[in-house]
Amino acid sequence: MTKKGLTYYQADTDRFQDIRIKRLKKRYGCEGYAVFQYVQNEIYRVEGSFICFDEDQAFDCAEYWNISEELVIDIVDYCAEINLFDRNFWTSRRILTSQAIQQRYIEICRRAKKRIAVPDDITLIAEKAVEMPKPATITAQTAEIQQPQNSAEFRGNPQTSDGISDKEKKNKINPPSDSPQRGETQRRNVQNLLSGLNRKFDATCQHSQLDERGKTPIPPELDNGKGRNPDGLMYNLEKYHVPRHEAEEILMLTRYGEIGHPIWALFQEIDRSRGKITMPGRFLLSRLRPS
Known part of the structure; x- marks a missing residue:
């Protein structure tokens, strides 16, 4: 059976500048951040993009951090209130997820060539179904097929033997910057x-x-x-x-x-x-x- 969850996930280095994280820490201290990170880790580990947070999940979290289950639920409620988790799914279905979590899950799956499994009834990503086109890789063998030699599109844009124009090579070496x-x-x-x-x-x-x-x-x-x-x-x-x-x-x-x-x-x-x-x-x- 294919594992749904992930064996790793990436974290943003600017997460401590997120106003929501600052509000969570101010309200609940280090315990608030610990619970949020624990739940987020379980989301990626178990289902990948969401979790049904029930009493058993609350117990496991409370036992791990040696705090009360009531405090865990209070923290999760506040995380939903400040949109660290989607508020509607939490209040109506006790499901914890967010657009950021789903985006990160999809990105990791694409990189790992893993099947993306975000249920349609909880997806928050409008762009999920739109696969971003991959840039064409031009090699010496495919250049002749991909770039017609007599096309007016390529006239006046000299190309090297590898099929890449001098202008493209120049931009690759010296990419445009914010002048x-x-x-x-x-x-x-x-x-x-x-x-x-x-x-x-x-x-x-x-x-x-x-x-x-x-x-x-x-x-x-x-x-x-x-x-x-x-x-x-x-x-x-x-x-x-x-x-x-x-x-x-x-x-x-x-x-x-x-x-x-x-x-x-x-x-x-x-x-x-x-x-x-x-x-x-x-x-x-x-x-x-x-x-």
Whole structure:
């Protein structure tokens, strides 16, 4: 019988910067983090992408860490409350899983050429069914078949004997980087977008992009005294090429980049997906819109 679970799983080095982990540690101390890691390990070990967390599972966890079963359940409840686990599956079916867990499980299975087994009724990955195309490997034997010699597509793009163009080799040796000019252009685009949004939401901002402190002004109806980072928010939206109409809605849903808002953890989730989240704007709105 093929084992469903995994013999290993990877961990993100920035997990201690995750605001959810910080909240868990602040509420329950080291015991909270220990329980979360124990449950996550059991998910990968047993089923791979989820676990039915019943009384036996709670007992095993409590015995391992020498704490009460009631405390284990309280910690798991809080983990679901702050979205370390999916809240709906936990409250309705006592199943523990999350989008991040399923993404990591699928990635490991692909690398290990292992069959992916995420039940359809609990999948949280919209991209699961879409296999990312693998880059074509061009060899001397296949170059003649894959690249027609007389095609206009390849004219003016000299190729070497291995079938790879000089331009491709140059880019491979010297990959494009984020130049200072590109960074300045990106910052200018962010400020232009912010300026337009401010004019839309607050007539008092029509003649200025920045306030006296050099920060982007906040519309009065959204200013409840909490710290915000609208420039950082819009910089990330520009970075992920989020369309303007989606950026406007995200700006409002996050109350102009409120500090501590889940949006910052979602940006980390996009980074960890390594390109699997192909439409970041829609992904962010699906997680931010009220259900």
